[in-house]
Amino acid sequence: MILHVNHLQPDRTALTSSVVSSLVTVAGEGQVPRRILDNLSVHLDWVQYKTNFREAVTVRRATKGEDLCPWIEVGVDLRQVRQDTLKEEFIQALNEAAADATSRKRVYLEPFTPMRCSIIWTFNNLFWHHLPLWEKASGRGFEKALPSGQSDANHPLAIADSVADFWTLLKDLENQKQLPAEIFVLEIGVGTGKRAAVWLNRFRDLDRERGTQYYPRIRFLLSDYSVTTLDAAQQTVKDHRELASFLAVDALDPFKSLSFLRYKVLYIHLTNVYDNLPTDELVTRDGRLYFVEVRSYLPAAEASRISEAFGVPPAEFIRTVVRLLEAGPQHLSLSDLQQGVGFWRAVWDAVRLEERFVSIEGVSEAPLPPGIRPSQLETFIASAGTNQRFHVSSGAVESFVNTVPLLHPRGFLQVQDIFVTDLADYSRMFRGPGKMDGSVVNWVNGALLAEVGEQAGYDVHFAPFHYREGSRTSILYTTHRE
Amino acid sequence: MNLPILPTTVVGSYSMPGWLERLKTEYFARRISRHELDEIHDSAVKAAIKDQEVAGVDIITDGELRRDNMIDYFAERLPGVQTDHGSKKFYYDFYDSVVRGKIPMASLRLVDDYRFLAANTDRATKFCVTGPHSLVKRIRDEFYKDEEAFAMDIARVINLELKELVRAGVRYFQIDEPYYSGFPEDLQWGVRVINTLVDGVDARITLHVCYGNRYGKPSWAGNYRYLFPTILDANVHQLSLEFARRGGEDLELFKEFSNKFELGAGVIDVKGHEVETPEMVAERIRKALQFVPPDRLHILPDCGCLHLPREVAFNKLKAMVQGARLVRREVGG
Numbered sequence: 001m002i003l004h005v006n007h008l009q010p011d012r013t014a015l016t017s018s019v020v021s022s023l024v025t026v027a028g029e030g031q032v033p034r035r036i037l038d039n040l041s042v043h044l045d046w047v048q049y050k051t052n053f054r055e056a057v058t059v060r061r062a063t064k065g066e067d068l069c070p071w072i073e074v075g076v077d078l079r080q081v082r083q084d085t086l087k088e089e090f091i092q093a094l095n096e097a098a099a100d101a102t103s104r105k106r107v108y109l110e111p112f113t114p115m116r117c118s119i120i121w122t123f124n125n126l127f128w129h130h131l132p133l134w135e136k137a138s139g140r141g142f143e144k145a146l147p148s149g150q151s152d153a154n155h156p157l158a159i160a161d162s163v164a165d166f167w168t169l170l171k172d173l174e175n176q177k178q179l180p181a182e183i184f185v186l187e188i189g190v191g192t193g194k195r196a197a198v199w200l201n202r203f204r205d206l207d208r209e210r211g212t213q214y215y216p217r218i219r220f221l222l223s224d225y226s227v228t229t230l231d232a233a234q235q236t237v238k239d240h241r242e243l244a245s246f247l248a249v250d251a252l253d254p255f256k257s258l259s260f261l262r263y264k265v266l267y268i269h270l271t272n273v274y275d276n277l278p279t280d281e282l283v284t285r286d287g288r289l290y291f292v293e294v295r296s297y298l299p300a301a302e303a304s305r306i307s308e309a310f311g312v313p314p315a316e317f318i319r320t321v322v323r324l325l326e327a328g329p330q331h332l333s334l335s336d337l338q339q340g341v342g343f344w345r346a347v348w349d350a351v352r353l354e355e356r357f358v359s360i361e362g363v364s365e366a367p368l369p370p371g372i373r374p375s376q377l378e379t380f381i382a383s384a385g386t387n388q389r390f391h392v393s394s395g396a397v398e399s400f401v402n403t404v405p406l407l408h409p410r411g412f413l414q415v416q417d418i419f420v421t422d423l424a425d426y427s428r429m430f431r432g433p434g435k436m437d438g439s440v441v442n443w444v445n446g447a448l449l450a451e452v453g454e455q456a457g458y459d460v461h462f463a464p465f466h467y468r469e470g471s472r473t474s475i476l477y478t479t480h481r482e
Numbered sequence: 483m484n485l486p487i488l489p490t491t492v493v494g495s496y497s498m499p500g501w502l503e504r505l506k507t508e509y510f511a512r513r514i515s516r517h518e519l520d521e522i523h524d525s526a527v528k529a530a531i532k533d534q535e536v537a538g539v540d541i542i543t544d545g546e547l548r549r550d551n552m553i554d555y556f557a558e559r560l561p562g563v564q565t566d567h568g569s570k571k572f573y574y575d576f577y578d579s580v581v582r583g584k585i586p587m588a589s590l591r592l593v594d595d596y597r598f599l600a601a602n603t604d605r606a607t608k609f610c611v612t613g614p615h616s617l618v619k620r621i622r623d624e625f626y627k628d629e630e631a632f633a634m635d636i637a638r639v640i641n642l643e644l645k646e647l648v649r650a651g652v653r654y655f656q657i658d659e660p661y662y663s664g665f666p667e668d669l670q671w672g673v674r675v676i677n678t679l680v681d682g683v684d685a686r687i688t689l690h691v692c693y694g695n696r697y698g699k700p701s702w703a704g705n706y707r708y709l710f711p712t713i714l715d716a717n718v719h720q721l722s723l724e725f726a727r728r729g730g731e732d733l734e735l736f737k738e739f740s741n742k743f744e745l746g747a748g749v750i751d752v753k754g755h756e757v758e759t760p761e762m763v764a765e766r767i768r769k770a771l772q773f774v775p776p777d778r779l780h781i782l783p784d785c786g787c788l789h790l791p792r793e794v795a796f797n798k799l800k801a802m803v804q805g806a807r808l809v810r811r812e813v814g815g
Contacts (some may be wrong), residue, residue, distance in 0.1 A: 177666075178704050263700055264752075375500055409693075424779050452487020455572070480699060482576070 001027050001037045001259035006389065007046040007429050009324075015078060019044060022086050025074075031091055035099075039071040041285075047077045047462075049434025053120070053296075053353035056080035057089040062290060065360035071285070072097050074358075077430075110340050111323060112293040112356060113426050114367050116394045118277035120433070120440055122325045124276065127438035128226050130328055130341075133439045138342045143191075145437035152416055153195045153271035154391055156202075158467045162414065163202045166267050172412060176299065183217045184265040186258070186406065187219040188251055190222040190400075193233025199269075200240040221258070221265075223249035229452040251277065252395055253402040265406045270399075271416040274444045275432075276393025277330070278369045283357050287386050291367055309345045310334055318437040321347055347437055369397035372452060380451045383423060386470035390426040397452055404458055404478065412445040413478040419446030421462045421474065446476060457481045485606060487776050488767065488806050490539040491746070492768045493722060494610035494656060495786030495793035496530040496545030505620060506550065506573035523548045524598065525785030531603050533792075534809035541606045541654055544599040546786065550574060550613045550660060553620040561588035563621055574697075578620040585635040590643045593650045600651055601773035608688075609652045611640060614657035614679060615672045630671040635805060637679040644683045655680075656688040656722065661787075663693045663700060677717045688746055689713075690722040690785075692736055698753055698789030701772035706732040710739045726766060727753055736773040745774045748784035749805065750798045755790065757797045763805025770810075781806045 003023065008016060047054060056077050063067035073224035074093055076086075078322045096104055110119045117417075135141055136378055143151045152158065166185075173179040187196050200220060207215040220243055224230050230246045237244050251273050281292040286408045298306070305315050311334070320343070324332055360366055362376040363381050369392060384390060400413075402444035407413060420426055420443050422454055446462055453460035465473035501640035502522065509519045529546030546770065550573045558565050569578035578733040592611075597605050614633035626632035644655060662672055680687050689708065692703025706723060713721065721743045725733065736745060747767040750758060762779075770779055781802060787795035 029745055079636065168786065179706075204663065321599070373500065375504055405699075409702050480700075481697065 001032075001040040001042060002041045004041060005045055006174050006427060008047055009062075009078070012046075012078065013295050014030060016044060018083060019076060019078060020437065022083065022107050023090060024147055025092055028086050031087075036072060036094055036391045039396060040074065040094075042074045042076060043073065044076050045430045045436070046077055047079050047430045048081075048196045048428075049432065049436070051435040053351065053435070054080070055089075056082065057093045057353070058088070059093040060355045060357060061097060062285070062359060064065055064355040068360065069357075072304075073285075076305065097353065106354070107300055107303040107317065109296045109318065109351070110296070112295045112354075114280050115292050115294050115433075116280045116367070118294050118353070119325065120294075120351065120353070121278045123351070123438070124242075124327065124440045125368045126325060126344070129228070131226075131228070133337070134328060134345070137338070137345060138437065141437075142437055151191070151195075151272065152465055152468060152471055154198060155197060155465075155467045158416075158465065159198050160202055162269070163199060163206055165211070166195070166473065167212070167214070167397070169213065169410065173210075178410070180264070180266075180408070181212060181217065182264075184219045184221065184261055184408075185267045186221045186223065186261075186265045187227075188249060188254055188268065188270045188403070190224050190233045191229065191271075192285065193222060193236030195271065196222050196233065196244070197222065197239070200237060200244070204240070212369055218243050220244045220340070221247055222252065223257075224348070225250055249476060252398045254311050254399070254407050255402045261406050264408055266408045266411040268403060268406065268413045269376060269415070270413075272397035273355050274399065274415060274417045274441055275394070275441050277393075277399060279396070279433075280392040281389060282366060282381065282384075282392055283389045284384050287356070289360050289362065289366065291360060291382070292389075293356050293358050294353040296353055298347065298350045298352065298353050306343065306346045306350065309346065312343070341381055345438070346437070346463070348435070353433070364393055366392070367394070368392065369394040369401075370400045372397060376455050377448075377451065380423075380448065385424065385427060388423070388427055390420070391431065391442055391445045393442070393447075393448055396444045397449060400449055401452065401456060404453070404456065407478075407480065409480055411479075415466060415478075416473050416478040418435060418443045418472050419449075419462055419474045419476060420444065421446040421450075423447045446474065447474040449476065453478060486810060486812050488779055488781055489536070489801050490781045490806050491541035491608060491654075491789070492534060492539060492543055492721045492787045492799070493692075493746075493748075493752075494543050494546045494608075494658065494784055495549075495788035496533065496543070496547065497787050497792040498547060498690055499792060500600045502526050502547065503573060507571075510567075510573060513586055513815040514681060518815045519679045523527065524600055526527060527598065528602055529706075531599065534799065537796060538803035539605070539799055542599075542603060543608050543610050544595060545611060546788070548595065552660075553577075553617060554579070554661045556590065556617055556640075557621055559574050559590040559592070560617070560621075560636065561757050563587045573765075575642065576620055578622070579620065580624055581626070581632065582624045584625065585632075585639060585641055587642060590639065592643055593646055596652055605792035606654065607652070608654040608656055608798050609647055610656040610658060611644070613657045613672075614640065615659050615665075616661040618679055619665070620749060629668070630675065633676055634673070637675045641679050641681060641683065644680070644685070648683060648685050652685055653712065654686050654688070655683070656690050657718070658690045660690075660692045660694045660701070660783040662691050662709070663704060666704075669708065669712045673712055677715070680717055686779075687718040687745075687778060688720040688722050689716055690746070691726070692724045692748070692785045695752065700727075700753065706735055710735050710780050714739060714741055716744070718752050720746050720780060722748070722780075722782060724748035725770070726751040726758070726784045730766065730769045733770055733773045734805070744747065744778040744780060745770060746780040746782050747774075749781055750783035752783050752785050752787055752790060752798075755794050757794060758805070760804035761803050763802050764808040767805060771809070771813070 058075040060073040450460040534542040560587040565577040613638040747770040
């Protein structure tokens with residue numbers, strides 16, 4: 001048995017050592033067969049998100065073609081684990097690892113599928129399409145679910161700096177007689193529209209103060225894939241309606257809707273969009289490469305409890321979940337909409353992911369984001385450690401490569417999000433997927449984005465978001481590469 | 483060699499295959515030898531020549547596939563310029579190059595490239611060189627402290643090389659100066675440098691000015707008005723400008739400013755992967771003909787095809803040739 005202590009919390013070393021002690025005791029007491037112990041790796045993690053898709057003790061198997069690989073991986077979440085049940089759960093997990101899926105007390109919602117295709121992303125879409133229903137039921141706006149209780153997108157000092165940088169760029173272009181007649185600005189994923197409004201207010205004030213007459217030339221494009229969200233944003237920026245436009249845009253492919261702006265947008269901004277886009281995960285174990293497949297499930301006891309609470313016959317449970325995802329909470333055969341939203345929230349709360357690793361021969365078989373050639377990432381992936389698990393950030397990379405062609409040769413892309421800027425950092429901390437209220441959240445592989453950007457002719461830099469103490473947000477800053 | 487009316491040509495580079503990019507980078511990592519890389523380049527150049535011939539291009543190049551980028555191939559060869567060979571990890575990156583003393587006169591060793599091209603085709607050929615203005619923008623100057631003086635010395639070295647190339651058989655040259663568009667304030671001295679560069683060179687000279695094509699993207703925005711009237715003093719035969727991506731509005735400049743130049747009109751967008759139809763190309767040529775007579779019009783892409791996938795580049799060249807043929811019939815060529 002090999003133990004990997006992936007994340008040591010300085011103030012919880014006692015917990016970690018007692019968990020280690022328990023596991024070693026179980027192994028030493030002969031409660032685990034020798035052949036399993038010989039092939040066992042145990043990873044101790046601190047799963048950052050309070051709500052996530054993992055049990056306290058999780059078992060992961062690897063497959064190669066049709067065959068099951070002999071080695072077994074067990075993940076222990078130090079945040080969830082209870083000392084009094086650890087041994088029992090550990091032995092049970094190992095027993096389950098060798099058993100058929102039907103013997104597990106779980107209600108599966110899907111077969112094994114690559115992470116980015118999992119049904120959890122359908123839940124994620126449901127959340128954004130029916131956000132007001134969720135917020136009404138939870139009694140709080142979605143931004144309150146963020147760790148700080150507010151979005152860093154709207155931080156006034158950050159916006160003031162952003163405006164100042166942009167004004168300087170415009171002035172420089174004007175000095176070089178290269179300032180376009182129309183100054184295009186694009187925000188993708190506008191949420192409430194608050195950031196856009198604050199930004200425009202600030203820009204208008206600065207422009208007036210300096211007498212540069214740039215403000216009337218601004219064409220501010222607010223984009224989101226939710227029309228409901230755009231309607232709300234329209235109200236928020238009503239003071240600037242003459243220069244604001246509202247566009248339904250797929251964050252994965254902004255170029256599809258905005259190709260007429262190729263090489264014309266001087267400033268593009270996104271906050272907390274990339275961390276909410278589908279991703280796959282790659283894993284290296286002893287030098288071999290795997291990708292992660294998942295299947296979502298509810299513990300059978302949880303499914304029964306929810307069925308009973310909402311009057312859904314057990315045999316109808318999965319069908320009701322499918323209907324929820326296809327038609328929304330207002331179209332369930334429950335007594336009223338409130339019940340429908342309650343069912344949705346209960347199911348989401350209980351959803352877990354079972355994981356397995358699928359062996360692949362090389363990067364060419366890996367599920368890479370669209371538009372990325374395996375040869376582009378061979379060296380990068382080879383730089384991963386021999387035992388590492390990391391996001392491919394499929395959606396973020398796809399969005400990035402489909403956004404940068406909009407940039408004016410002197411324009412810049414600014415993204416505020418949670419980035420892993422060094423691949424090695426994946427070994428030190430759990431990076432998602434986690435649950436953020438009704439949506440999915442993952443850290444974004446910034447190191448990979450930088451590599452992709454560099455090869456496409458863009459410099460990608462990261463700076464910590466220093467405007468709020470303790471913020472985990474970073475600012476990605478992209479410009480054309482010389 | 484007789485050329486048809488509205489002759490077609492390319493702007494130097496041809497599609498760089500992914501496998502060649504990897505092998506070039508392998509060379510920098512010292513995993514393959516210089517000799518092996520030279521053999522690989524020879525094969526790739528032959529394939530690029532063949533593609534241009536099959537597409538029907540009238541004046542072809544070697545596809546510039548031996549070059550890592552438009553700067554380093556010359557920076558490495560310029561006497562007195564020091565290049566830090568450890569300063570790039572990907573072949574397409576720029577070397578950190580620096581000049582610390584007056585540039586002496588010496589050969590750039592480009593004649594072999596031309597001889598290889600000429601030996602492998604019966605078509606008319608063109609030889610492309612990066613202009614001094616672009617080179618001084620990328621080579622760090624620790625000696626001259628004056629860009630024009632630095633560029634002028636580079637021009638004198640390249641001038642000797644062009645004459646050597648003429649002796650070897652070159653009839654068409656193209657000087658690439660995309661950095662004009664980023665530094666329009668330099669144009670006056672830029673033209674003086676060009677005139678030194680081409681002084682006494684007995685060949686047809688094209689000056690190519692675009693808005694950059696680094697990584698297949700424009701480096702600058704704007705329009706060509708900044709070129710006029712200063713560019714009229716350039717002792718070149720042809721201006722090669724991009725009109726496909728940016729539209730043909732700047733063609734008006736050829737009517738507004740009386741000039742002697744042929745126009746190399748860019749009618750293929752090399753920054754998009756969508757292949758133009760011959761009819762689309764023909765329409766762009768017809769538009770150019772409103773401002774330039776047919777005997778002074780050459781047909782070419784906006785810039786090099788370096789960043790286009792091979793299939794796309796090949797099909798774009800075919801469309802260009804077919805579009806030119808459509809219009810030739812209309813003008814009696």
